[in-house]
Amino acid sequence: MAFTEFRPLDDKSLLEYIKATPSLSSKIGNKFDALTIKEVGDGNLNFVYIVVGSSGSFVIKQALPYVRCIGESWPMTKERAYFEALALKEHGQLCPDHVPEVYHFDRTMSLIGMRYLEPPHIILRKGLIAGIKYPLLAEHMSEFMAKTLFYTSLLYRTTTEHKRNVAEFCGNVELCRLTEQVVFSDPYKVSKFNHWTSPYLDRDAEAVREDNTLKLEVAGLKSMFCERAQALIHGDLHTGSVMDTPNSTQVIDPEFAFYRPMGFDIGAFVGNLILAFFAQDGHAHEGNDRKEYKEWIWRTIEETWTLFHKKFTALWHQHRDGSGEAYLPEIYNKPELQ
């Protein structure tokens, strides 16, 4: 069974695929007897298989040419897997502590093999619902954002490297368009895919659609999102793209990666923490009013920003004589300008 052209995998063909792929089979010590393969499938777009053997494990993520949670009626290029693999590798180089290692990539099959983030890793969004504290979350996420955003910006890079990368990621246009639609357009008009808690929030949803000041503000942000190639952003950095234990923070799923304003990542992550903060009241019950947990979330929001600011400016200072072309040392490295 050869895999020379694209086809969607299932448990059976995945096993064949693994056997035919040394970079994967070696990860499980080439032992196929006690292998378990389980599709996780709680993501919105793709298929994720967890593969665990007696002496190793990995995860296989495959992109099909449509949006999983909608179905074949919403086609979406499977080339997104290529950009996800590119971004995972680049993030992994820049911040190896917080990104799962990529073991294998197959462009024809739109398939990535990567480290299995084993339990107790869970999706951060689920942890926030369960009320689990992650004392290192702000530290780790500020580290991830500071490193990935700084090192891919013109504060570190030459414009030559920058344009080469921007040109490459321009191929990820369909995923950008999805964000343009669901973040910058759909909420401000009547749209098939909008949903909210109806009828309770009907008036609020309508108020957003009717708020002209907000809509003009959003148009400015959308222009920047479409036009400004500031740094390689993750592009989908909500709490569903982070897997955590109290000691470990891992950022997954950068298939929306593109050169865009840095604020989009920082805002997505912090914005999702703010949502989690307000959602706590809904999770409160007699034994736990979630008051203390809300305080922890609030502190985490503050610390994420403070630490991000500190780490980012420290990287900038550290590389102030480097090859970044936004602020040339000869012009800007003067005590009065620091």
Added chain:
Amino acid sequence: MAFTEFRPLDDKSLLEYIKATPSLSSKIGNKFDALTIKEVGDGNLNFVYIVVGSSGSFVIKQALPYVRCIGESWPMTKERAYFEALALKEHGQLCPDHVPEVYHFDRTMSLIGMRYLEPPHIILRKGLIAGIKYPLLAEHMSEFMAKTLFYTSLLYRTTTEHKRNVAEFCGNVELCRLTEQVVFSDPYKVSKFNHWTSPYLDRDAEAVREDNTLKLEVAGLKSMFCERAQALIHGDLHTGSVMDTPNSTQVIDPEFAFYRPMGFDIGAFVGNLILAFFAQDGHAHEGNDRKEYKEWIWRTIEETWTLFHKKFTALWHQHRDGSGEAYLPEIYNKPELQ
């Protein structure tokens, strides 16, 4: 004599080239007897040959792999001719009245054949020095800028087309870098290629180098120049890139074309008119104090902006229900938002 690989032309080999190229030889009715070939060579970067026969004419522009006015010590990709040809053709489609027609392009030879802008066309900068009035200049240049900038922006285009074009023009990185250097960096530091009227302006040049407020402002503009893909700009729209008669305005030399902030073109053109305004005192003599001419320049500056604003917003209004994705009709086409 075949031209299967790049070589710099001279009068003799150019004649062979024309004979071997139907799209050129047909322009002069395939008559090679009374042909005159003259290199103009008042540009900074490239070689321009004017070819005039008894029944037709054209211009040949060739890029050599270095900067002409400096010499081989400043290498510069000859691929710039490819981007110049791309931009000339795109500008020509969007604004045919003000762009010379492209007859021929040869990527291997980095060579463009285009309409000869015959006398009395002269370079606008020379006209401004000679004190010639161009009553239609503001009308024509505002037309050129409004059309080329509007139709290549997200006010008219989809983000899919936009990204495809941005990716293509990312190849023109070397020319962008030249602008980054000579416009956004060199003036603010001591640099080999800076020159000014010394010693008279020594203090002024130094003041620019020491002005920290200005330099921080310029850093912001440079970031936008390097990062923001707003529209396909000409990129070198000074008065040396415009050829004029009192009835005709033709924009040449877009080899610096790239997706950048629109303001860079508008500012370059208006800024050069402002320079010309202040330079008039140096051209004044007993018979002509240039006072009236200065007033004409001033009016032209005002009109260029007023007409640009008017034409640009008219295009926007005209295409408000079109496929441009910056302001979706469903969200923004409401009377209160016009």
